[in-house]
Amino acid sequence: MKKLINDPFDMVEEMVDGFLSANDDIVKRVGRRSIARVTSPIDGKVGIVVGGGSGHLPAFAGYVGQGMADGAAFGNVFASPPARPVVEATTAVDSGAGVLYLYGNYAGDCLNFDKAQDQCREMGMDVRTVVLNDDVASAPIDQADRRRGIGGLFWVFRITGAKAEQMASLDEVFEIATRANANTRTVGVGLTSCTVPANGRPTFHLEEDEMELGLGIHGEPGIKRQKVAPVDDIVEAMMDMILGDLDYSGSEVALSVNGLGGTPAEELYVVYRKAKEICDANGLRVRHKNVGEMVTALEMAGASISLVRLDDEMSALLDSTVNTCMYKKP
Amino acid sequence: MKKLINDPFDMVEEMVDGFLSANDDIVKRVGRRSIARVTSPIDGKVGIVVGGGSGHLPAFAGYVGQGMADGAAFGNVFASPPARPVVEATTAVDSGAGVLYLYGNYAGDCLNFDKAQDQCREMGMDVRTVVLNDDVASAPIDQADRRRGIGGLFWVFRITGAKAEQMASLDEVFEIATRANANTRTVGVGLTSCTVPANGRPTFHLEEDEMELGLGIHGEPGIKRQKVAPVDDIVEAMMDMILGDLDYSGSEVALSVNGLGGTPAEELYVVYRKAKEICDANGLRVRHKNVGEMVTALEMAGASISLVRLDDEMSALLDSTVNTCMYKKP
Amino acid sequence: MPTLTGDSVRLLLEQVAIDVESNKDFLCDLDGEVGDGDHGVSMTIGMRAVRRAMDDLPPDPSVEQAFQAASDAYAIEVGATIGPLYEVAFAAAAEACSGKADVSSVSDWVQIYQAMFDAIQQLGGAELGDKTLLDSFHPAIEKLASLEGEDLVSSLEQAAVTARGAAEATKDLKPMKGRASRLADRAVGHQDAGATSLAIILESVAAFAANVRS
């Protein structure tokens, strides 16, 4: 394992230090592993708190800022944060208007965020939660509550954050998060493993000619290991899974191609080209798009495609200005 | 080699298609391998044309947009574009106020951009060039004209683009590009090789415990191969080279940590933490900063650190809004 | 018969921490086959925090204090699934020892283990057979309970041996909870990481007790 780190057990600590130092115009520290916008709490605004394991930047802390989240909690690499930093972030962003938790559906995150929610409610804060589960490959549609949250988190954070920025109520913010999540689907593909720094060895092994379809964002094996193929074929398989899972017909959509960490932007654009072509062929109007790294898995090579079925409100919200630590748009 | 591509010889073509499709709010195609802002030519504005080999995104095309470049030419992977797309981009952005070429100092780029410049001048356009050479490791200071351009290109594009956006004259834009370049220094370090798609095999080989100091952005071997070390030591060595090459004492600076493609953002923040600490210890005031991928080398693992000695004008220019395909700031 | 006072439990937990960290890579590899490869790391982070917490205990701590400090360490440093599970487990152990000057009989340890087990099951909601640490813990506790009144050291050893065997037997289980559950049939044949670290902890307890006697 070769990484630009010191002691692997210090990596998250040092990363948080660097992150805060590099983004001090947007965020402040509110605990050892928790941050909030410098302007938090914002009078009358519902606070959005996101979080999860480290190793997924820009998710989660990278999305704190105007138009997305208000606070975030950092976990160890690929491990949900404990309740404490979540409580710290919640306390820091709560203006009295309430706080919404948004995170991916993993057992650890559910346990820890629920505990934080309980504690914060006991302290008198109005906290609600929407657990995100966009990953088509992780369970059949009739067990959607077992699906995990991956690259589509980006869109739900973005739509919900834009709504909260308009000073919507907690009910409204909760509702749109639920709606955005229900209309978001993602499928990923992995070409290589990643290495958890404090472990030091790749999590799994793929042969030189193998890829994993349906891969998550932690290096967990996907649903199917197969031979690598021309990317157009791979994208077709991914889009088939997405389009077969939700009725997008005739909709406006948001389309994103997310790099898992080790795949160059050049390849992501090649993926986008084909995904867009398939949208066009299916009569979907791509109104919003994003190509780049949104929810990563350390240095894993691979990509995921997310497709959101938009309605007018979601589409309009995506036009708003966003200025977070790692995602900005004038 | 595992990449998300079809025929490797079609990759650049397909990447350009995807890039244009994903960024059609900002750029338009003006030739098979050339783009310009949708608004080009902008009345009275000096046009900035950038370009170079593919495989370096966001450089070069990713920087076309408000506050940076007006047009770009795409070459094959790691190969300068021929003159023709440069001429196409120049023609598309020239409003009569003149055009400035900015690119990294490589023999191929110099040959092809010079030829394009000659052709455009013959057509009556006022074209000038500043060749960028921020890479401290690529030649001694007394042979600075042999130094190549790497991660610091970002800052020169940004400062010059901001100036041009203010409708400055070609003389002024040329002058500030020259000044920004003269005040920018970069040192890179590589941990793994990358693979040119149409070649299919890694360009070079590093052992599991080796890194290359002074590595460029094409997978060319660096100046020194050494054992990997804790990142704090690596950053110290890099900063020593930078601080020893230009007198930064007491200055305001812009500091960036650029990922070469395969290194996760988490590690880049660990690098930033130490680099910032060294700036602080040396009395340098970090006024502008950027951490992320700016000038990459396909999927190579590694990073570069750039430091710009700012004056008041450059510093103020960096406060302006920027909205390019791959770099945005409200 | 070794008498484990609060101060002995402090040392015991430091011993456990060493044994868990020694198996970091092994536990990560097990987790990597079907999970996300971090179990050894999470347990090491937790156990390092436990060791720091033991250092910070007041002189002559109670058994309850020692376990509660371990719970707090997991609560603050670990996260993941395993963090809250061991947090409640150690807290339950502390409660089970409330007011006790030492834990020296088989029935003391049955009580501790059972309290830990119940807390984990309550929080995590897994059933036996779901391929979790419950599957190595449960048979070990049954074994220990069957030895009530017998020699503590040999009883703890037999419980640990049972746990190790049961951890190995998780290979045949199809996971229903946690990350691995998404893999369904592909997980069959792989040994559960959490069941394995639990067995390592039980072995560590037995070995520590054995050393106190000699």
Next chain:
Amino acid sequence: MPTLTGDSVRLLLEQVAIDVESNKDFLCDLDGEVGDGDHGVSMTIGMRAVRRAMDDLPPDPSVEQAFQAASDAYAIEVGATIGPLYEVAFAAAAEACSGKADVSSVSDWVQIYQAMFDAIQQLGGAELGDKTLLDSFHPAIEKLASLEGEDLVSSLEQAAVTARGAAEATKDLKPMKGRASRLADRAVGHQDAGATSLAIILESVAAFAANVRS
């Protein structure tokens, strides 16, 4: 004595294209040792464009037309350092053949090669010994010039053999131009990629001419 008309030169360039592409990986490896690993790719892209250009030539093209089309192909598709160098080289070859119905004598080929060499040197500004393609080209041209009036096929063959030997001998040179120059001493011991592809082209020309005779 083979008579190479414009149409033969069209076929000749298609042959050269095949031989260059067949050595793509070898040329990339040479470039990767001290450069950026793309030389085989750049030459393949150029030569594929040359083949398409040959397809698009009018029936019975002139020698000049064939070479000029190759120049245009390099100009449009290649870029890099090598693109402009072969662009001007093929353009110079075209000019050298201007008005000629065929290129069949050793002195015709000396003229062509010398014109290519001069154009490359003028544009690239390299000196002999700088570890560039000039270093395999130059001795080959000298050899060919020394054989004026002799049999074309065997003369081209001897020139090609000389080029190959000289390409191998670039191992001992310290590069002064281009990317490799930054490596200075580290480049010694590595064979220059551009000198090698030049030698491959010369060999291809010789082999083609030999086939026409038979």
